[in-house]
Amino acid sequence: MKIGIPKEISNSENRVGMTPAGVLELTKLGHHVFVQSGAGENSGFDDEDYYVSGAKILPTIDRVYEQSEMIVKVKEPVEQEYDMIREDQIIFTFFHFASNKKLTEAMMKSKAVCIAYETVEEDDGSLPLLIPMSEVAGRMAIQQGAKYLEKPVKGKGLLLGGVPGVPPGKVLVLGAGTVGIQAAKMAAGLGAQVTILDVNMNKLRHVNDIMPSHVVTEFSNEYNIRKHIKTSDLVIGGILIAGARSPKLITRDMLKEMQPGAVIVDVAVDQGGCFETTRPTTHEEPAYIIDDIVHYCVSNMPGAVPHTSTVALTNVTLPYVLKLAENGWEKACRDDNALARGINIVNGKVVCEPILEAFGWKEAMA
Template structure:
């Protein structure tokens, strides 16, 4: 199979779909691999390194999309990239379709086979291709939130961990999954006063055992959520419903109960965000203010630490990319039902139920696409 990776073009996105090491593995398995010129420079991977790994360096993304059977990316294809997709071509990348009707419509129209990293599952019901980026984003949310709390960035002027004799910042983490755990780890490590909210009693028990007295846990009902948000200096939105739009848990009305200069960091923004006032931002302009509350809603947070993120991502995506290249997408999905869960769009049909439901498409079961 001919596999290609273009340079990412989303604002301040420096990650790349394939590292030179991943290219070497694909080539060793007999696959022709194309890489757009300069695609790896954001992670300090030169074109010469890709050539040494066996890749052909091409001058434009157009050539990648025109010549390749499978395109491996990081972020969802932008409009100009979606226009280059063709029927039968395989797209393997993050998609986050539920809050993005325009992208979904373009992918349906293209006739391409679109497999989303974020809905591939594992034996434990986890999302292994989303997990490393969730780990990165969870940790980054505390760094970003701590910066946003500084007065020069519009915040209250609070040091997250405080100092002797001065109380630390109060941090509320909504959601106790991978993002929430990693955010809480960072916040606790910096000395913040941390509360984690979740609706799953088993998750709360695990978090309680893990953090012991270093962080508090609360059951996430409306009363507890409202109380924690009101008291918090920094709120981390870490809620995920796989493949579906995130629920709007923090309403605009709740902002009026917070101290001016407090910060909301929405890590669920790729799925539409879990704050009513959230809108996607970029690393160029990461924050905005609503009702005196600072919002940090960067939709590609891990792109800022691109080298760490790219290698962490390739560790988990490469085995699936090899499987698809070796067997073809249909046989790869038949032989691995967890990979099949990643199929979101095929041949003009929406095959992921949550996306079809949220955006009003007829749902084609994945099993029917694999027949």
């Protein structure tokens, strides 16, 4: 199969769809890999690294799309790429369609086969391609939250871990999934007082088993959220419903109950965010303030640490890329239930139910 690795052109996106190590595994099997010149530079991989791994280096993004039967990316295609995508071409990347109607309609129009990393789901409900980026984002959420608590960036002027004689900050984590656990681990390591809320008691039990005593759990409901935001210095939003929009757990009116200078970090921004006041930001302009509350809502947080993120992502995507390359998408998806769940759009038709529900299309297509 002919596989293309274009340079990511989303704002401040420094990751690349595959490492040279991944390219080598494909070329050893006789597949042709086309890498856009400079695609891996920001992740620490130059053209020579890809060339010695067997890739052909192409000068422009349109050449990569033109030559390839399958495109492997990190972020969803941007408007500049829409017309490059053609019928029956496999696009394997993060899409997050439920929060982007324009992208959804463009991919329907292209009649490409859109397989989304975020909905590749094992029978046990785990999301193998989302987990490593959630691990990165969960850890980064605390790093960034701690930074934005500083006064020069309009935070309340608080050191998250405290010092002897001064109590540490309080962190509220919404969601006890991968993001929440990684965020809690980092916050606890800094010495903060951490509370995790979730509606899944099994997840809360797991948190209790693995976390130190200054990480406590409570059942998630509006009453408990309102109770905790009054004293929380940093709130992390880590709610994920696979393929669907995130629920709005903190509304605009709740911000008035928070302390001025408190920080909220919405890791769920790609799926619409779990705060009503969330809007996507970039690494160039990462934060904004509403009602004296600092919002950090960068939609590609792992893009700030591209070497770590690219290697972590290729580690989990490569086995699926190999299946698609060796067998074609139809057989690969018949043989692998997890990969089959990743199919979001085929030949102009949305086949992922949460996307239909997000745009009110489910009834129309019934």
